[in-house]
Amino acid sequence: MRDFPAFDDPGSVQGAAPILCASGVRFHAGGSALIDGIDLTLAPGRITVVMGANGAGKSLLLRLLHGLILPDSGSVLWRGRPLDRAARAAQAMVFQRPVMLRRSVLANLRFALAVQGVRGAERTRRAVQALSRANLADLAHRPARVLSGGEQQRLALARAMAGAPELLFLDEPTASLDPASTQAIETQIRDARASGVTVVLVTHDLGQARRLGDDLVFLHAGRVAEAGPLHATLARPHSAALRAWVEGRLFLDTSCAT
Amino acid sequence: MNGFSGVLGQAFGLILAWDADLVAIIGLSLRVTLSAVVIACLVGLPLGAVVGAFRFPGRVLADLLLNALMGLPPVVVGLLVYLMLSASGPLGPLALLYTPTAMIVAQTILVTPIIAALTRQAIRDLDREYDEQFQSLGVGPVARVAALLWDARFSLLTVALAGFGRAVAEVGAVLIVGGNINHVTRMMTTAIALETSKGNLQLALALGVVLLALALVVNAAVMAVRGLAVRAAHA
């Protein structure tokens, strides 16, 4: 279905100018349309959950929205203007597979802050603060690349948050975390939202989606199969793909997308 | 002449006696080679990093050029530097021909493309890994090159050692522009060539032993650096 209903829940910000606006975004590779005409607007201060099967295009969509790759057609506008380096600096992304510099945990944070123009003692202060918030203070002087997968994910989130972004992309940030770390990260995401950060969260965890999400975008084969306020949409899914997903069935038929 | 073992014994005798001629030759060799490697690093590291880290029109050409220059035949470099520095050449008035400076110039020309090409490869591999994270953070071009150079520091150390190994064993270029003048431009490799042809085998072999030992030291250093890198989770 191409025309999904407009967001109709009262908390949705019909009036507020969208912080990010994608229209008609397409991306091809290897002869197939991986992202096939996606329209999407992000209202400020909300958490948009992106869900969909493996290979549906969630990570690609995040890359396109963040401006890491350019769409073959369509546009992504940040506050009404094309994405540039300054726009990206106001955003942050936690990748599905964290990339750590070959430096200590602390140095990784200091690097991100240095790029943001934070200097001297202030840089160290904020780096140390971010580490203790992520509960990584004990590991400050370890090489970042020897941290466990989960620790690296926590460090990646701490690094993303250290720059005080306005928009935060999180690609499965709790995928390999234990329950305690997952809870800690969910708290950080809620805190971020409370301080006005807009969040786009990819997750496979329906419970997490329900705990955190305001809006839902459900992807199927590179298209938005369904989108809207999260709780209402999950309660009454229109598309066969989302219905199957909610019921825990594997949905392989691609015809619903057209 | 009393056979190979006799010559070998005399050669070690020269080394153990710290023979003055031998020491002078080794000293000049190290001075020339180290100078050339330092200059080649100053040029080749940033050059390789820029070619490795950025996409720009003509990058394929730059890659090709660096690879081709890496295989420059030393005698051709020697000939070109000779033509530049000879009395009738454009740089003739500087009177640099047959001086250690001329040899440094020739070795620098030989080693810079090697350093640059190996640096480019190390930096490009690292950049593939870092690229999206750097883009996401909004890292500018200068900070990007600096960060890549710093994070590749262990590989780059082995690159510099490879450049040193190549330069110290080189003979053709320094022979042409240095002239192998006793006490002025006589290096280990050129002395070996000359002393062998004169039949002065013990000095030639003594120098050969020193060269081999140097090669061993360089390779041990490379291994040590790799070990360090692994321990610092750099591999």
Ligand SMILES: Nc1ncnc2c1ncn2[C@@H]1O[C@H](COP(=O)(O)OP(=O)(O)OP(=O)(O)O)[C@@H](O)[C@H]1O
């Ligand atoms: N550069 C590329 N070239 C070719 N195909 C690509 C490229 N990048 C992604 N793909 C393909 O696009 C599809 C979507 O990839 P993407 O990483 O967005 O999936 P995803 O929804 O994030 O899946 P997962 O839940 O497994 O993370 C996949 O089938 C992938 O193989």
Ligand SMILES: [Mg+2]
């Ligand atoms: Mg993904």
